[in-house]
Amino acid sequence: MKRLIKPALALLALVAIAYVLLRTPDTDPAEMRAKYGAAPSQFVELDGGLTVHLRDEGPQDGNADAPAIVLLHGSNADLHAWQPWVDRLKRDYRVVRFDQIGHGLTGPAPDGDYRLSAFVEDVDQVADHLGIERFVLAGNSMGGAIALSYALEHPDRLAGLVLIDAGGAPKNGNERGNIGFKLAATPGINAIMQSVTPRSLVERSLDQSVSNKAVVTDAVVDRYWELLRYPGNRAATMARFSTPRETFDADVLAKVDVPTLILWGEEDALIGLEGAQFFHRGIRGSKLVTFPGIGHLPHEEAPEATVEALRDWLAAMPRAAVDDPLN
Numbered sequence: 001m002k003r004l005i006k007p008a009l010a011l012l013a014l015v016a017i018a019y020v021l022l023r024t025p026d027t028d029p030a031e032m033r034a035k036y037g038a039a040p041s042q043f044v045e046l047d048g049g050l051t052v053h054l055r056d057e058g059p060q061d062g063n064a065d066a067p068a069i070v071l072l073h074g075s076n077a078d079l080h081a082w083q084p085w086v087d088r089l090k091r092d093y094r095v096v097r098f099d100q101i102g103h104g105l106t107g108p109a110p111d112g113d114y115r116l117s118a119f120v121e122d123v124d125q126v127a128d129h130l131g132i133e134r135f136v137l138a139g140n141s142m143g144g145a146i147a148l149s150y151a152l153e154h155p156d157r158l159a160g161l162v163l164i165d166a167g168g169a170p171k172n173g174n175e176r177g178n179i180g181f182k183l184a185a186t187p188g189i190n191a192i193m194q195s196v197t198p199r200s201l202v203e204r205s206l207d208q209s210v211s212n213k214a215v216v217t218d219a220v221v222d223r224y225w226e227l228l229r230y231p232g233n234r235a236a237t238m239a240r241f242s243t244p245r246e247t248f249d250a251d252v253l254a255k256v257d258v259p260t261l262i263l264w265g266e267e268d269a270l271i272g273l274e275g276a277q278f279f280h281r282g283i284r285g286s287k288l289v290t291f292p293g294i295g296h297l298p299h300e301e302a303p304e305a306t307v308e309a310l311r312d313w314l315a316a317m318p319r320a321a322v323d324d325p326l327n
């Protein structure tokens with residue numbers, strides 16, 4: 001027994017040294033706000049003490065022919081992921097985007113609630129705060145699952161729903177995923193990741209999520225890495241991945257009563273085309289547009305093509321759907 005004590009102590013010492021050398025501390029909130037929260041950013045306090053980082057751009061006159069568009073980013077992303085879309089839409093549309101709880105400069109939920117219902121409630125509160133009665137809601141990945149849930153709960157507020165490689169489809173076993181998400185879902189390792197999150201891990205995870213590698217720039221990787229380490233965000237990430245994954249079924253999709261556009265990258269390694277087809281089959285009257293050579297983030301990988309598809313769909317939407325989606 002005594003012979004085992006020295007090797008055990010040596011191993012513990014090596015682990016401690018490795019932890020010290022590899023540890024990646026939280027970023028400084030003031031520095032992050034200065035770098036990623038300058039104008040036109042706003043910081044808005046919602047019920048429950050959550051301060052949300054958001055941007056509200058474009059015409060504010062509430063023109064019914066150009067409904068407001070609210071954008072929901074995916075897991076471990078932030079509102080800046082939508083910049084290519086905002087640049088192409090804000091001349092004609094009021095475009096709102098915000099860092100969801102546990103992400104970006106919004107930071108962790110004060111109550112620690114990362115259930116889908118909490119994200120849905122924040123959409124309602126942001127729209128209420130900005131005085132937006134009716135809007136088109138678009139979401140990518142996790143944001144797509146939130147957008148769909150919102151459409152089921154509040155169809156009267158939506159002029160349209162846009163699902164972009166949305167989460168919530170049943171898994172079929174063919175998903176490759178990315179290393180960051182896999183580690184975040186692995187008990188034990190995810191606890192270490194709250195303190196040890198190398199930049200290389202973030203870069204590799206992002207690279208595995210896209211097919212258009214040109215979007216994986218140093219600046220984008222730095223943003224993902226720095227905002228992941230915003231105080232509380234890593235713990236929030238692990239809490240989210242420890243929460244049971246919610247999926248939709250065909251009976252639920254049949255209840256969607258909002259005009260729906262589905263945009264999907266044909267080379268999505270996280271949620272394959274089967275997911276797009278699942279939503280398209282289940283949501284009555286939905287339109288599906290797929291993009292060859294594009295992965296999990298079409299709004300970043302192919303902004304011109306995806307915005308063109310969105311504009312075409314909005315232009316073809318009956319006026320009644322814009323004024324009242326239940327007519």
